[in-house]
Amino acid sequence: MKKFVKYGIMAIIAIVFIGTFVFLYQKSLPKVTKYEILTPERTNLEKTTIATGKIEPRDEILIKPQISGIIAEVYKEAGEMVKSGEVIAKVKVIPELGQLNSAESRVRLAEMNAKQAENEYGRNEKLYKDKLISREEYERAEVTVKQAREELQAATDNLQIVKEGITQNSASFSSTLIRSTIDGLILDVPIKVGNSVIMSNTFNDGTTIASVANMNDLIFRGKIDETEVGKVYEGMPVKLTIGALQDLTFDATLEYISPKATEENGANQFEIKAAVKAPERVTIRSGYSANAEIVLERAENALAVPESAIEFSGDSTFVYVLTADGSPQQFRRQQVEVGLSDGINIVIKSGISENEKVRGLEINEEE
Secondary structure (H helix, E strand, O other), X not given: OHHXXXXXXXHHHHHHHHHHHHHHHHHHOOOOOXXXXXXXXXXXXXXXXXEEXXXXXXXXXXXXXXXXXXXXXXXXXXXXXXXXXXXXXXXXXXXXXXXXXXXXXXXXHHHHHHHHHHHHHHHHHHHHHOOOXXXXXXXXXXXXXXXXXXXXXXXXXXXXXXXXXXXXXXXXXXXXXXXXXXXXXXXXXXXXXXXXXXXXXXXXXOOOOEEEEOOXXXXXXXXXXXXXXXXXXXXXXXXXXXXXXXXXXXXXXXXXXXXXXXXXXXXXXXXXXXXXXXXXXXXXOOOOEEEEEEEEEEEEEEEEEEHHHOEEEOOEEEEEEEEEOOOOOXXXXXXXXXXXXXXXXXXXXXXXXXXXXXXXXXXXXXX
């Protein structure tokens, strides 16, 4: 019995020894690396860039008052359509005491002058009828009374303007009624009844009563990096995507590239504008964020391989062409001329044919 146990132990030791020897031998053998084999294909490649920006009307008009005062009525609100000349709001004039006193004084003086001129004219008219004065004296008196009447009317109108901002003779041209200057959509009415407003002057832009724009004439306004601005030109097509409209995509045409850069986060950016071709029955609101996709370069029916197959060495590029698909695989290093890359595939201009196969990424056999 002991004899069999002894032989069994010796057999186990022998098996362990042989297994260890085989394992170490296999580990000492050179590892055979296997690579993915790629075939060049004819395809169309595009290099694009994405510019971020906003959709906005080409022209947004700010409606401002022609007189200072307090908002008495607001007739329109944001989102309503308005015609040119249509009243948006009404301003109530609050007279300045100095101007009011001056205007009232002018009226009183004009009334006294007019009364005196009327009396003199009456006397001269009677004397002229009795042929006691010449026609020239009578005409001078007539001119004087007309001037006095005109001054009284002007003083009275001025007093009405100071008090109410309007005269009876110019009611249809009242500066207290704030009217739209264009046809369009009201984007914003930032004032309320009771707000004080001031007219535009040399020292102040004036209070904005409303902003109005034609929403049928929209543009995309965005920015593009200086490394890509040299590849774009006015008139080139642009694809716009608006995330707020379930990623709706529509066409636009690039129409403006800023001649001057602005620095943002250490990078020079150039402003661009593109005329938007809005689809029918789609409501686009001012300020929607949008992405503009611009094709910078295009290669059609070009021979291409995945960019991972390219070896970059200085100014030269190489691929490894398959010469034997055995174990191990055999390749030869081949210099090639490359072209456009879209970040995934790259164009091969020369160096290999579409019938040759090239080495790709290493295959991990454990996976």
